[in-house]
Every structure is written in structure tokens, then in C-alpha cells.
Amino acid sequence: MSTTSKDSAPGTxxxxxxxxxxxxxxxxxxGKPNSIHLRDVPMASAHDVPNGRGVLVRVLRVGVDGTDKExxxxxxxxxxxxxxxxILGHESFGVVEAVAPGVTEFAPGDCVVATVRRPGSSLYxxxxxxxxxxxDTYYERGINLLHGFLAEYYSENADFLVKVPTVxxxxxxxxxxxxxAEKAIGQAFEIQRxxxxxxxxxxxxxxxxxxxxxxxxxxxxxxLEVLAxxxxxxxxxxxxxxxxxxxxxxxxxxxxxxEASRTHGPFDLIIEGTGYSPLVFEAMESLARNGVLVLLxxxxxxxxxxxxxxxxxxxxxxxNKVLVGSVNASRADYMTGVSDLAQAELAHPHxxxxxxxxKVRGLENYRALMxxxxxxxxxxxxxxxxAEQ
Amino acid sequence: MSTTSKDSAPGTxxxxxxxxxxxxxxxxxxGKPNSIHLRDVPMASAHDVPNGRGVLVRVLRVGVDGTDKExxxxxxxxxxxxxxxxILGHESFGVVEAVAPGVTEFAPGDCVVATVRRPGSSLYxxxxxxxxxxxDTYYERGINLLHGFLAEYYSENADFLVKVPTVxxxxxxxxxxxxxAEKAIGQAFEIQRxxxxxxxxxxxxxxxxxxxxxxxxxxxxxxLEVLAxxxxxxxxxxxxxxxxxxxxxxxxxxxxxxEASRTHGPFDLIIEGTGYSPLVFEAMESLARNGVLVLLxxxxxxxxxxxxxxxxxxxxxxxNKVLVGSVNASRADYMTGVSDLAQAELAHPHxxxxxxxxKVRGLENYRALMxxxxxxxxxxxxxxxxAEQ
Numbered sequence: 085m086s087t088t089s090k091d092s093a094p095g096t097x098x099x100x101x102x103x104x105x106x107x108x109x110x111x112x113x114x115g116k117p118n119s120i121h122l123r124d125v126p127m128a129s130a131h132d133v134p135n136g137r138g139v140l141v142r143v144l145r146v147g148v149d150g151t152d153k154e155x156x157x158x159x160x161x162x163x164x165x166x167x168x169x170x171i172l173g174h175e176s177f178g179v180v181e182a183v184a185p186g187v188t189e190f191a192p193g194d195c196v197v198a199t200v201r202r203p204g205s206s207l208y209x210x211x212x213x214x215x216x217x218x219x220d221t222y223y224e225r226g227i228n229l230l231h232g233f234l235a236e237y238y239s240e241n242a243d244f245l246v247k248v249p250t251v252x253x254x255x256x257x258x259x260x261x262x263x264x265a266e267k268a269i270g271q272a273f274e275i276q277r278x279x280x281x282x283x284x285x286x287x288x289x290x291x292x293x294x295x296x297x298x299x300x301x302x303x304x305x306x307x308l309e310v311l312a313x314x315x316x317x318x319x320x321x322x323x324x325x326x327x328x329x330x331x332x333x334x335x336x337x338x339x340x341x342x343e344a345s346r347t348h349g350p351f352d353l354i355i356e357g358t359g360y361s362p363l364v365f366e367a368m369e370s371l372a373r374n375g376v377l378v379l380l381x382x383x384x385x386x387x388x389x390x391x392x393x394x395x396x397x398x399x400x401x402x403x404n405k406v407l408v409g410s411v412n413a414s415r416a417d418y419m420t421g422v423s424d425l426a427q428a429e430l431a432h433p434h435x436x437x438x439x440x441x442x443k444v445r446g447l448e449n450y451r452a453l454m455x456x457x458x459x460x461x462x463x464x465x466x467x468x469x470x471a472e473q
Numbered sequence: 474m475s476t477t478s479k480d481s482a483p484g485t486x487x488x489x490x491x492x493x494x495x496x497x498x499x500x501x502x503x504g505k506p507n508s509i510h511l512r513d514v515p516m517a518s519a520h521d522v523p524n525g526r527g528v529l530v531r532v533l534r535v536g537v538d539g540t541d542k543e544x545x546x547x548x549x550x551x552x553x554x555x556x557x558x559x560i561l562g563h564e565s566f567g568v569v570e571a572v573a574p575g576v577t578e579f580a581p582g583d584c585v586v587a588t589v590r591r592p593g594s595s596l597y598x599x600x601x602x603x604x605x606x607x608x609d610t611y612y613e614r615g616i617n618l619l620h621g622f623l624a625e626y627y628s629e630n631a632d633f634l635v636k637v638p639t640v641x642x643x644x645x646x647x648x649x650x651x652x653x654a655e656k657a658i659g660q661a662f663e664i665q666r667x668x669x670x671x672x673x674x675x676x677x678x679x680x681x682x683x684x685x686x687x688x689x690x691x692x693x694x695x696x697l698e699v700l701a702x703x704x705x706x707x708x709x710x711x712x713x714x715x716x717x718x719x720x721x722x723x724x725x726x727x728x729x730x731x732e733a734s735r736t737h738g739p740f741d742l743i744i745e746g747t748g749y750s751p752l753v754f755e756a757m758e759s760l761a762r763n764g765v766l767v768l769l770x771x772x773x774x775x776x777x778x779x780x781x782x783x784x785x786x787x788x789x790x791x792x793n794k795v796l797v798g799s800v801n802a803s804r805a806d807y808m809t810g811v812s813d814l815a816q817a818e819l820a821h822p823h824x825x826x827x828x829x830x831x832k833v834r835g836l837e838n839y840r841a842l843m844x845x846x847x848x849x850x851x852x853x854x855x856x857x858x859x860a861e862q
Contacts, residue, residue: 207670207672208668208670208763211669211670213668213669215793216668216763216793217762218761218762218763271667271793274666274667275664275667275795277663277666278660278663278664279597279602279605280600280602281596281597281600283596359786361782361783361785361786362782364782364785364786365780365782372607373606373607374597374605374607379786379789379790380790381790382783382786382787382790382791383783384783385783386781386783386784387781387782387783388779388780388781388782388783389779389780389782390777390778390779390780391754391777391778391779391780391782392775392776392777393750393751393753393754393776393777393778393780394750394771394772394773394774394775394776394777395775396750396753397748397750397753397768397771397798398771399798400768400796400797400798401768401769401770401771401798401799401800402771402798402800403798403800404604404605404660404797404798404799404800405797405798406664406795406796406797406798407789407795407796407797408789408793408794408795408796409786409788409789409790409791409792409793409794409795410790410793411790411791411792411793
């Protein structure tokens with residue numbers, strides 16, 4: 085097997101020295117709280133991947149989120165077999181450095197984002213829908229049993245990479261969270277084909293973190309009226325960001341979902357992105373007839389609450405309503421995400437940039453990266469600029 | 474407008490006397506408990522229906538269920554505008570007596586069943602999916618604002634009639650409840666198209682009344698393993714009926730849904746047919762990954778219960794699970810029902826007959842009909858034989 089690579093010149097792509105055997109990476113020791121550290125790991129190579137399908141990617145940016153925080157807190161996350169460390173990072177953005185001979189879809193210089201979940205053994209894995217796996221064990225890069233992207237390079241099978249046009253260079257690191265929102269919304273539309281005709285008018289987005297903001301944008305691109313609700317009362321940066329894209333904002337401290345539904349609803353589509361489970365059951369009561377409620381967030385814990393069970397059952401049956409859970413994203417969701425990022429850039433220039441609130445330069449500043457994630461103010465998306473383009 | 478009618482001969486269809494102005498019907502006075510009575514009402518005619526689309530149907534059998542009981546208890550049900558009474562009966566089976574000139578799909582002598590819900594104003598009504606209406610007011614024959622079928626004759630627009638082959642004559646009165654089960658199962662399969670490939674293996678049916686038994690049969694025809702659960706411990710007629718069609722039975726008094734799931738599951742499809750809302754939330758916890766839980770039954774009341782909200786949310790999100798409510802049925806569900814009734818008769822001759830446990834002859838015996846429905850023993854389907862074929 086041979087790899088090809090663009091000619092390297094100072095300040096351009098910088099092909100890895102053929103003799104280089106290690107690279108820098110940010111990792112944790114799974115099971116050990118706050119074990120985040122910088123380490124030397126074996127250099128990635130397009131040859132790591134079987135069947136000549138390998139792509140070597142030079143990492144430019146990696147976003148971090150609650151998952152990284154929880155892995156560093158040793159709440160979950162496992163090292164790959166044979167290693168005692170797990171390289172962090174599942175929100176990637178990079179540039180192709182080299183490809184193995186079986187790769188025709190990518191060439192050096194292409195910007196790419198990698199999907200996160202990899203096949204286990206289920207039917208859905210076999211047909212490329214790892215986000216729908218029925219296996220007990222998830223294989224997720226940067227999360228469970230597979231190393232992540234918070235490193236100088238990574239190698240990957242071309243099947244799990246998505247090309248990002250150069251015009252989206254500045255916001256490509258948002259593609260992974262966008263893909264999660266795309267799946268949630270895509271599942272709603274897939275499910276609603278049962279109605280033969282679905283003309284949703286009003287949506288409610290619960291939660292206004294990165295996912296909630298991106299979901300609100302996507303729903304606006306689909307032509308829906310959108311109300312977003314979060315815990316924080318105004319003045320609130322995220323509420324201000326929603327205004328120019330025509331999305332209303334209400335704090336759950338000021339009004340209940342039921343009240344918001346009477347004023348702004350009924351909601352044909354509700355996206356629950358807080359993971360605060362009592363909101364799930366409140367939202368079930370405020371869904372329009374024939375509506376769909378998508379759950380895309382979880383929090384740990386074992387909270388028990390009292391609910392009006394009869395009323396929820398009556399509303400769901402008599403109103404033909406749907407509740408669906410959504411996790412991760414398929415390759416198709418990433419591709420829809422690329423289209424929507426482009427449409428968003430065109431319709432609302434520089435809006436996406438404003439979500440990238442906190443940049444930390446260099447892998448060596450991993451400590452600042454985690455500190456910003458945990459206790460930064462007005463944080464939406466925190467990311468590491470691993471390398472200049 | 475003129476009507477056509479098959480030649481009448483003694484013992485055959487018996488066209489109504491052209492001068493006949495009234496017919497017998499069983500009705501209630503909405504709002505007045507236990508007001509069920511026999512009365513003379515204006516004779517139905519194919520001319521009652523606009524645009525030459527009328528069909529006059531001679532009623533042979535009408536099934537009764539909990540809805541009729543609750544309407545007679547004045548829990549709900551409204552008379553048509555201008556009348557103070559509501560003719561009962563929404564589970565019909567009859568034979569076409571006469572058709573108006575605009576009707577080409579039916580001819581005198583055809584066996585037919587009428588659907589129940591009629592258009593209001595919603596988009597879904599306009600495209601013939603009244604079961605999916607988003608209107609606040611339902612128009613349902615024998616239930617709300619429209620007279621039912623517990624009469625000697627009824628007239629109807631041909632669009633709302635479904636032809637039943639003569640070979641299904643003895644079980645055709647089951648078509649309305651079959652259609653409700655078909656919709657519930659059909660919605661599950663429609664929704665699961667989101668998975669691209671769905672190969673459900675195991676189903677759980679909660680509730681073993683008429684709907685539960687019919688849903689179990691349909692799922693067996695679809696090739697699924699089926700476990701049914703009901704409150705009643707064995708010996709239990711309904712459990713005995715399930716055995717020859719290869720459906721297991723467990724009493725919820727002996728095992729919980731969670732235990733049944735560990736032994737017989739995981740369940741890719743769960744049909745909740747009891748309307749007992751605590752089971753809804755128990756079932757949500759026992760659904761397989763990528764599974765779908767269909768709710769098709771409601772009970773009145775305002776029960777509140779405590780649930781493990783975090784755990785349910787986590788299971789739904791991480792397992793990509795779906796919950797859907799289903800009410801009523803579309804014309805397409807009736808047509809699928811006809812096919813499945815035929816397949817059931819062929820695969821399990823006379824099994825369907827055994828569901829028709831209690832026959833009451835003649836409209837004049839309406840009191841016995843209601844008494845049997847309310848307090849009969851080993852009742853599955855109770856029906857009125859309005860006329861011999």
C-alpha cells in the first residue's frame with residue numbers, strides 16, 4: 085500500500101515527516117477523575133486502516149462539550165483495547181494529508197469532518213446506520229473504545245469522513261453538533277411521512293445551548309416559526325443570538341411550557357435538548373395533535389417525578405401524537421448538515437461564527453480548554469485550535 | 474336523482490317499501506344517563522346523500538363496546554344538530570339495498586362496513602384521513618354529532634363504505650375493531666421506515682379484550698412472536714383463545730412487564746390496549762432499542778403516578794425509541810383489515826367466530842344487549858343481530 089500526499093511547502097499542509105513516529109494528543113485515563121493530560125502517542129497513518137481505505141487527516145479544530153467534561157470526570161468513557169488512555173475529542177475538523185490507494189472520494193487538501201460512531205455487530209451497523217445500533221456496546225471515537233480527534237493527526241476509513249467545502253472552513257467544527265440536530269429533525273420528518281401530508285407551522289426548542297441554537301436555525305431554514313425556551317432569563321447572549329434569525333425566546337422561569345403553548349402554539353414539533361427529564365413530560369402535554377416531540381439529550385441521575393399519566397395517555401391517543409428519542413447521527417445527517425451550514429451562512433452571514441465563542445490555541449493548553457468549558461462565561465462553543473490552516 | 478335496486482323476492486334482499494317513512498333504531502338521549510331506548514326514526518334513503526353518492530344499507534349486525542356503554546352512561550356523545558337523540562352503534566355490518574346513480578363501486582347485495590369518522594375542516598379530513606384530523610370536534614357515527622348504525626337501515630356516501638367479500642359474512646362485524654388494530658400496527662410500520670430496514674421479531678400486546686386479541690392475530694400474520702398480557706390470571710378464556718394462534722399469555726398479576734421483557738423480550742413492538750395509564754410508562758421502560766410502543770386505548774380519569782423520569786428519557790434517547798398514539802382508523806386500515814380477516818380465516822378456520830361470544834337478536838332487545846355488554850361473563854364481542862342475512 086502506498087500513500088499519496090500533496091507537495092509540502094513551508095506554511096502549507098506540512099506533510100508529516102516520513103520518519104516521524106509519534107504525535108501529540110490530549111487524553112484521559114478512563115476511570116480516573118480529572119486525568120486529562122498531553123501525551124505522545126503513535127503517529128497516525130493512512131496505513132492504519134485496512135483495505136486501502138485509509139485517510140490521514142491533519143487536525144485543525146476540535147470542539148468540546150459536556151461529554152468531554154463527563155469523560156474527564158470519569159463518569160463514563162473507555163480506552164481502546166490494549167491502551168490505558170483514551171484520546172479525547174469527537175467534534176472534529178481537519179484537512180486531508182494523505183490517502184491510501186483505495187480512496188477516490190478524497191484528495192489531500194480536502195477539508196473533512198469524521199462521524200463519531202463505528203460499527204459493532206448489529207444489522208443497522210452493517211447497513212451504515214451505526215447511530216441506530218441495537219448493540220449494548222457503542223464504539224464512539226473520543227468517547228468509548230476508540231481514540232478521539234484531539235491530536236495532531238488521526239487516520240480514518242474514508243467511509244466515515246464527510247467533505248466540507250472550503251467556504252465553510254471557519255464554521256466546519258460545528259458540523260458534528262449540527263449533525264445531531266439534523267438527525268433529531270430528520271427523524272421527525274421521516275416519522276411524519278405517516279401523515280401523507282405534513283405541514284408543520286410552529287416549533288418549540290427546549291434548551292438554548294449549541295444544540296438548541298443550531299436546531300432553531302435549521303428549523304428556521306425549513307420555514308417554521310420557532311420559539312426557544314431556556315432556564316436563563318434575559319439579558320442572555322443566546323436569546324440575543326436567536327433574535328436576528330427570527331426565533332423568539334422565553335425563560336422557563338417566567339412561563340411554563342403550557343403557557344407558552346397557549347400563547348405561541350400549538351407546537352407541531354418540539355425538540356427537547358436540555359436533558360432535564362421533567363420537561364419531557366411537560367412537553368408531552370403541550371404537543372399539537374399529530375405532533376412529534378423529539379428527545380435528544382440526557383442527563384445522568386435517577387430522578388423520579390409525579391405526572392398526570394391519564395391525561396398524557398389520552399392526549400397521545402386521541403391526538404395521534406409521537407415521541408421519539410434520537411442519539412448521535414448518521415453520515416446522511418452530516419451531509420444534510422453541510423448543506424444547512426451553507427444555507428445558514430448565506431441567509432445569515434457570520435451568525436454561525438458567533439456561536440464559536442471561545443477558542444483555545446494549541447493542544448498543550450488542554451487545561452485552559454477544560455476550564456473554559458466548565459466555568460467560562462457566555463460560552464456557547466468552546467474549541468481547541470489545534471493547528472492553523 | 475333516482476335509485477336502483479335489485480329485484481326483490483321473498484327471502485331475498487327485500488327492498489324497502491317505497492312508501493315506508495320510518496324505521497326502528499336504538500338511541501340514547503345524550504346527557505341523560507341510561508336513556509337507551511327503541512324509537513321510530515325517519516327512514517334512511519340513498520337520496521339523503523348529496524351528489525348522487527348515496528348508498529342505502531340494510532343492517533345485519535352491529536357490535537357494541539365500551540364506547541357504547543360510556544355513551545349510554547352519558548359520559549360523552551352528542552346528538553346531530555336538530556335532533557335530541559343519537560342513534561347508537563359504530564361497529565356495523567350490512568348489505569347494500571340500493572345505490573344512487575353516482576355510485577359505481579357498490580351494487581345491491583354487496584356486503585359493506587362503514588367507517589366511523591367523517592370530515593370536519595382539517596387538512597387531513599380533506600385528503601380522506603379523518604382519523605388524523607386536527608379539529609377539536611370529531612364527527613363520528615354513533616358517537617358524536619352523527620347517527621350510528623344500530624337501526625334497520627342507514628344511508629352513507631360510498632366514499633365511507635368498504636366492501637367485505639361474502640366469505641367473511643360471519644365475521645364482518647369484527648372489521649371495525651380490526652381496523653383500529655390495523656391502524657395501530659400500520660402506524661408502527663410507517664414510523665419504522667425511518668430505520669430503512671426493520672425486522673421486528675418480538676411483540677408484546679397489553680390487554681386481551683377484542684382489540685388485544687385481534688392485534689395479536691394480526692401480528693402473528695406478520696410473522697412476529699407475540700406475548701399477550703392481561704390482568705386476569707388463568708384459567709381465562711381469552712388466554713385459551715391465544716394458544717392455538719401461537720401467542721403466549723401472562724397475567725400482570727403474576728409478572729411485571731419488566732420481568733416478561735427479560736424472559737420473552739426485548740420487545741420490538743408493544744401495543745398498549747388497556748388504557749390503564751401506568752402500564753404506558755412501564756412499557757416505555759421495557760421497549761427494545763429502536764422499538765416502537767403504540768397506545769390505542771384511553772380510560773377517563775385524572776390519575777397521577779410517580780415515574781422514573783430520567784431513566785425513561787435516557788432509554789428513549791440512547792435507544793432511538795418511539796411512542797405513538799393511535800385512534801380510530803382510515804379507510805385504508807379497513808381495507809387491510811379485510812385482507813387480514815381473510816388470511817386469519819384461512820390460517821385459523823373459525824378462530825374469529827370464537828370472538829363473537831354473545832349474540833342478541835333484534836333491535837327490540839337493546840336492554841339485553843347493554844346488560845350483556847356490562848355484566849356478561851366470558852364476553853369478548855357482544856353484538857346485535859339486527860336482521861338475518
